[in-house]
Amino acid sequence: MEPLLFLCHRLPYPPNKGDKVRSYRFLRHLCEGRKVFLGTFVDDPADWPHVEEMRRICADVHVARLDPAFARLRSLGGLLSGEALSLPYYRDAGLTHWVRGVAAAHDIRSVFVYSSPMAQYVPSALNDRTVVDFVDMDSAKWTAYADSHAWPFSWIYRREGRTLLAAERKFAARAATSVFVTRAEADLFANHAPDLRDRIAFVENGVDTDFFSPEIRSESPFGAAERPIVFTGAMDYWPNVDAVRWFADRCLPSIQAEFPDVRFYIVGMNPAKPVQELASRPGITVTGRVADIRPWLRHARLAVAPLRVARGIQNKVLEAMAMALPVITTPDCAHALTVQLDREIAVADEPAQWTERIRLLLDPARAREMGQAARERVLADYGWAQKLRKLDSLMRRSGNDSSMQTGQTPHTQAEALSA
Secondary structure, eight states: OEEEEEEESSOOOSOOSHHHHHHHHHHHHHTTTEEEEEEEEEOSGGGGGGHHHHHHHSSEEEEEEOOHHHHHHHHTHHHHHTSOTHHHHTOOHHHHHHHHHHHHHTTOOEEEEESGGGGGGSOGGGGGGEEEEEESOHHHHHHHHHHTSOTTHHHHHHHHHHHHHHHHHHHHHHSSEEEESSHHHHHHHHHHOGGGGGGEEEOOOOBOTTTSOTTOOOOOOSOTTOEEEEEESOTTSHHHHHHHHHHHHHTHHHHHHHOTTEEEEEEOSSOOHHHHHHTTSTTEEEEESOSOSHHHHHSOSEEEEOOSSOOSOOHHHHHHHHTTOOEEEOHHHHHTSOOOBTTTBEEOOSHHHHHHHHHHHTSHHHHHHHHHHHHHHHHHHOBHHHHHHHHHHHHHHTTOSGGGGTTOOOOOHHHHHHO
8 A cells, every 4th residue: 555644634533523524534535545654733631542543544653742832932932933833833753754764664755734834844865756735824823813812922023924824835836736625725826826826636525424414413502582593613713712702792692682582502512711710600511521512403493604804715604514403604604615505504694784683583484494404405516526536636746656657547736626
């Protein structure tokens, strides 16, 4: 089997948050017919028991411990070196040594990089055999953060956007192919790197429609006399923190004034202090980490995703749709999907629109109709199998697959990226 080096900024298991869903699916798929050597970090102590699962499916695994507080201090070195702070944040001498040893000992010919800072580990001899999954254009995300924060964070985030864009362009110029999560993200990056346009592609996220199914049997975690609205996600991620705070401040009071039995559930791991503080307000519950997200989706009245700073396809939206739960989200999140607005998903921007959409979807008949349509859309367009076929095509046509050496007819790079 062909050896493949897979570099990932966070242990791809368990797939319990957005980035890990995608990285886990890609890793498992690439393990089929390949000997995969995984180099990664653990930044959450709860992930250590799951390292053995990665050892079970990979030929070898190197896990570097990442203490977020120490890594933030280390990243400040970027202010002196002029580089993006994200690069020293994910810099580890042990991982560098392991990559060099594995590449030499196992004659590594192909590399898959998940998240741009991990591209700094790719041996120079393998640059043109590397696929980098940027997922989103993180430099644009940091610039957007700057617009939502006061000085000095606005200055830091704007600097990170500028310096990370330079790093993204450098890594993309070295790689065989650069991958993003949506066509819009790929086009955005191509606008900043027009000379690389013919080596930029996108592979959308999918969802496990068997796992996320309305047919699951589960007890309701909600009170019998309430109408629950849910938001799901990692609650130490700033766009999620911003989303629930904005919704709680600007939308929920008017909704609860009209529907006193509505309760807002914020469901997800590691709630930051501003999220924890919301739990003191009437009609809001902050759950923290839950064992299984599906009962919270299965028994809710609707899901909200009021993300004001968000890029790409949101797993939280796909998972709720797969559970036949009606979803209300922002225009940017909805436009990343192949959905019919107001039939398969609802869109709101200003608080008054959110109140109106929620009022409509608290009607059980309307909610049931939209939920069923959402489930059908996910089944048609967002199964993982079809998304992973695109990944196979990109790996093969970028020269990162042994089928290129076995007599199969190669396709041009342009054909691969437009597939």
